Amino acid sequence: MTLGVPPSELADTVLERLTTVYPAAADATRAAQAAAYMKGIAPFLGIPTPERRVLSRTVLSGLPRPDEADCTAIALRAWDLREREYHYFAVDYLRRHVARCSSGFLPVVRHLVVTTPWWDTVDTLAAHVVGPMVAADPELKAVMDAWIEDANLWVARTALLHQLRYKEATDAERLFGYCLRQSRHADFFIRKAIGWSLREYAKTDPAAVRDFVEGSRDRLAPLSVREALKNL
Secondary structure (H helix, E strand, C coil), X not given: CCCCCCCCHHHHHHHHHHHHHXXXXXXXXXXXXXXXXXXXXXXXXCCCHHHHHHHHHHHHCCCCCCCHHHHHHHHHXXXXXXXXXXXXXXXXXXXXXXXXXXXXXXXXXXXXXXXXXXXXHHHHHHHHHHHHXXXXXXXXXHHHHHHCCCCCHHHHHHHHHCCCCCHHHCCHHHHHHHHHHCCCCCCHHXXXXXXXXXXXXXXXXXXXXXXXXXXXXXXXXXXXXHHHCCCC
């Protein structure tokens, strides 16, 4: 699916500032270390997260709040830049302004999930962007039901993790069902996400998680079981 970038004067300003402020703080040694740590998923500028977020405040200083079109333009244009810190900026921006986006914004998020995908961006998008969107519009649960079966493992991982911050509002039946639907998946990142989602929900309802895991041990990967029961 090809997404068009809507016109946005706010995005013009943000991207002009961003591509001026961030490169000025680049560190080649740290960039090489970060790229190696992240398995070469993308080149880096080499800006540590605390410093990057200070720079982001400079980029956004004095600017108005965005509407959905602004969020779309900023996210897609930042994602088109090669260095990973620009993607982090977009994720942080969407996390901050997700409440200003309708359910129609979800295809944009999916594009970000599947483009240059790795856990560093996908997990935050899942828990802090997709999760709040689904909570705000229950009709999006049907989309998550489709995503959990998606052939792209990062889309499926997003579905597994979207309730990560729901606590008492967690739909346990859906969570457990998702875990079972992907329990035979061969990829580490899916098996890890199953365990992580269960471990997080165990902070709210440990008995339910324990009962689920004990009743499903023959279907869950050992990694998923270890992660789920780590704090029980």
